[in-house]
Amino acid sequence: MLNEADTRAKLIDPKLYKSGWSEDLIQRELKITEGRIIDEYGNRKKGVKPDYILFLERYFxxxxxxxxxxxxxxxxxxxxxxRYAEMxxxxxxxxxxxxxxEEYDFITKKQRTLDKFPSPQELWKRYSLWKFNKLLPFNKDENPLLYPYKIVQNKIPRYYQIAAVKNVIEAFLNGKKRILLTMAxxxxxxxxxxxxxxxxxxTRKARRILYVADRIMLRNQAYNRFEPFGGAREIIKEGKALKIRDIYFATYQTLYSEKNGKRLYQEYPPNFFDMVIIDECHRSxxxxxxxxxxxxxxxxxFGMTATPKRDDNIDTYAYFGTPVYVYSLGxxxxxGFLSPYKIHKIYMNIDKKGGISLTDVASEGAAIEVPEETEVKDFYSVGEFEKLI
Structure with missing residues (x-):
């Protein structure tokens, strides 16, 4: 009888090939997690490595x-x-x-014994009928689920990012108008x-996209990450509502500023964008x-948040509904993608006073930028400052 290594090479691999699984659709012992950090020296638990992962397209x-x-x-x-499949x-x-x-089908919740592996086309058909009640094209040029990822600076998508992208696109293709993603x-x-x-x-499913953040830093970070779009990108700045690009980036404060007696966002036709992405939508x-x-x-x-549902962000969840995917801090x-932490409680001036004094902030040398239409006062609670300033 063959040991496991020989069983794979001499029995399992030939069965996969016979069912149409080519080498480019098979990953063996792919490490999908880094393993939890267990001490201050950076030692880790073992990462998770399924024996085989079968792909319909790279990263699918x-x-x-x-x-x-x-x-x-x-x-x-x-x-x-x-367990690995659920993960x-x-x-x-x-x-x-x-x-x-032995096959377990999460669609039917049934387990059965087979003599051969299903083909890639069969699994695509079963998945497609389950998710969309119709057979979507098994064509990467038409199908955004199968369209190749753009890899920049060797940033390979992690397993949970692949799952998140898939779930968001599934919701989009199913006609869902409000999509929420919760990731730590x-x-x-x-x-x-x-x-x-x-x-x-x-894949021409969305031609114009607006990315909205609540801070200039986050807006610029997104603009830079979307660099592969090249000249199709545009940053919306106060007083300018350019309409010659496809991918736009703005802070919601800028969009809410006034131009010609109207809010800046009203300079765009209501049907101008196919998708609006709201970053940090729990706080914006x-x-x-x-x-x-x-x-x-x-x-x-399409809203993105790092915060699970709680009393102070219930509006976000009421508007978007249940997240299509959740990846928690824990x-x-x-x-092993995040480090364990310890909480050290430190009281700052803001905590002691219960808010922010612009006079005190200015005396420390900070520059204060305030939207034009905002009536300025000296003292703000933290919540007021986040929303208004």
């Missing part, structure tokens, strides 16, 4: 296969395969000893937004960004 996983040596029962690895957000899990194959700070929401925009734009002044979104009501509204730490 569809199934997980766990391999067992020939002498073991073919279904021995099915629970492990199911990767894929609908099919397999366990095999090279002879029989530092896990790459801007990356996800770029890849979503890249795929939709290049609900009243104002909702007013902007109400104006661009025909566009798909999961990021467990996967």
């Amino acid at each position: 996983p569809i199934a997980v296969v766990e391999a067992k040596e020939e002498a073991k029962h073919h279904a021995t690895g099915i629970q492990q395969a199911k 990767l957000n894929v609908p099919f899990a397999y366990s095999t000893n090279g002879h029989k194959i 700070t530092g896990t790459g929401k801007t990356e996800v937004a770029f890849w979503v925009a890249w795929k939709l734009y290049n 002044g609900y009243g104002r960004w909702k007013e902007i979104l109400d104006y661009f009501k025909d566009a798909v509204h 999961q990021g730490i467990e996967d």
